[in-house]
Amino acid sequence: MSELVIETSDLRKVYRSGLRRHAALDGLDLAVPRGGVHGFLGPNGAGKTTALRLLLGLARPTGGEMRLLDVEVPDRLPEVLGRVGAVVEAPHFVPTLSGRKNLALLARTVGAPRGAVESALDQVGLERRDRTSYAAYSGGMRQRLAIASALLKDPDLLILDEPTNGLDPAGIRSIRDLVRNLGDAGVTVLLSSHILAEVQQVCHSVSIVGRGRLLASGPVQDLLGDTVSRTRLTVSDPRAAQHFLETAGHAVTRQGADLVVQGHGDPAQLTRLLADRGLYVSELTEVRPTLESFFLGLTGRRDEPGTAEAAS
Incomplete structure (x- = not known):
């Protein structure tokens, strides 16, 4: 069979x-x-x-x-x-x-x-x-x-x-x-x-x-895969934390009061880096790859895939 x-x-x-x-x-x-x-x-x-x-x-x-x-x-x-x-x-x-x-x-x-x-x-x-x-x-x-x-x-x-x-x-x-x-x-x-x-x-x-x-x-x-693609951080001073992390070579964006960090290995390293500068993380969330993000990266389409197909 x-x-x-x-x-x-x-x-x-x-x-x-x-x-x-x-x-x-x-x-x-x-x-x-x-x-x-x-x-x-x-x-x-x-x-x-x-x-x-x-x-x-x-x-x-x-x-x-x-x-x-x-x-x-x-x-x-x-x-x-x-x-x-x-x-x-x-x-x-x-x-x-x-x-x-x-x-x-x-x-x-x-x-x-x-x-x-x-x-x-x-x-x-x-x-x-x-x-x-x-x-x-x-x-x-x-x-x-x-x-x-x-x-x-x-x-x-x-x-x-x-x-x-x-x-x-x-x-x-x-x-x-x-x-x-x-x-x-x-x-x-x-x-x-x-x-x-x-x-x-x-x-x-x-x-x-x-x-x-x-x-x-x-x-x-x-x-x-099992890798973490991004990490969302809630930190005491987001502006200072963003500046320090970017200086350290990380890609950082703001989402409201939180920071979203890309380009790192173990998320725990981020908390240690920030704590050494007196910046303390109150919440850390691992953002793993989703099928949607994989799909969009693979197809190069930013629009949501459709529900009907032309000539199909």
């Missing part, structure tokens, strides 16, 4: 409009390990949704190779689709039917086993609202039902494209907890999202793409 659930090599997708050509994917090499939650990140137009559509047979690649659960796709896609659940395009539910009845219709369509509806409702936490009509569901509940529909086949791999898009903070948290629980239960989840703080909380590993190519991939902790 392969340790990779998704593998692409030199994957390409070119869209043509008249004489114009747009490469949504330009040689994407992607490797998603088995187990846990894997984040799939990229700025607006990076090609994330395009890649997911190609993997699921919703579009044809221009070139390259793809494997899902160690099966070559799209040529052998029917062999593996029964083991893959996905929410890439919004499923169509009947508004007047309850969540349970909507799932029951889908279960018959996909040939899901007996008990699949009950299991899916339980997994997404809708077992107490299963008889409520879909029209009365909140945005978060609709997303949960969409994920439940993808779980009917008891998949080995679950692909989710922006599952928290348009949700309020409570809805985002509920989907985050659901995704984490699914990963802990043994389902490999590929999570495409632009909310980097959420991804950092739930994902074991990530792949970051830009301009249709892979920029970085690996366990989140390995990418970010």
Whole structure:
């Protein structure tokens, strides 16, 4: 059994409009390990949704190779689709039917086993609202039902494209907890999202793409490292402390009454340096690298990554 659930090599997708050509994917090499939650990140137009559509047979690649659960796709896609659940395009539910009845219709369509509806409702936490009509569901509940529909086949791999898009903070948290629980239960989840703080909380590993190519991939902790990137200090005389630290070769900026220091090793050294000058630190906070800062540094984008993709 392969340790990779998704593998692409030199994957390409070119869209043509008249004489114009747009490469949504330009040689994407992607490797998603088995187990846990894997984040799939990229700025607006990076090609994330395009890649997911190609993997699921919703579009044809221009070139390259793809494997899902160690099966070559799209040529052998029917062999593996029964083991893959996905929410890439919004499923169509009947508004007047309850969540349970909507799932029951889908279960018959996909040939899901007996008990699949009950299991899916339980997994997404809708077992107490299963008889409520879909029209009365909140945005978060609709997303949960969409994920439940993808779980009917008891998949080995679950692909989710922006599952928290348009949700309020409570809805985002509920989907985050659901995704984490699914990963802990043994389902490999590929999570495409632009909310980097959420991804950092739930994902074991990530792949970051830009301009249709892979920029970085690996366990989140390995990418970010354990080093402290900055230290925030509250000190008795910030002006004097800033002058002394800058003289000592540190990069220092003011944040209100606090100082933020870069370019140092052990943060404790800062307190000793200042104490030797009679400047005493009352509070010290280590600011470690975040997935957002790593992402922005890697992609060179200062705007927040978008929620939709052009031509993807």
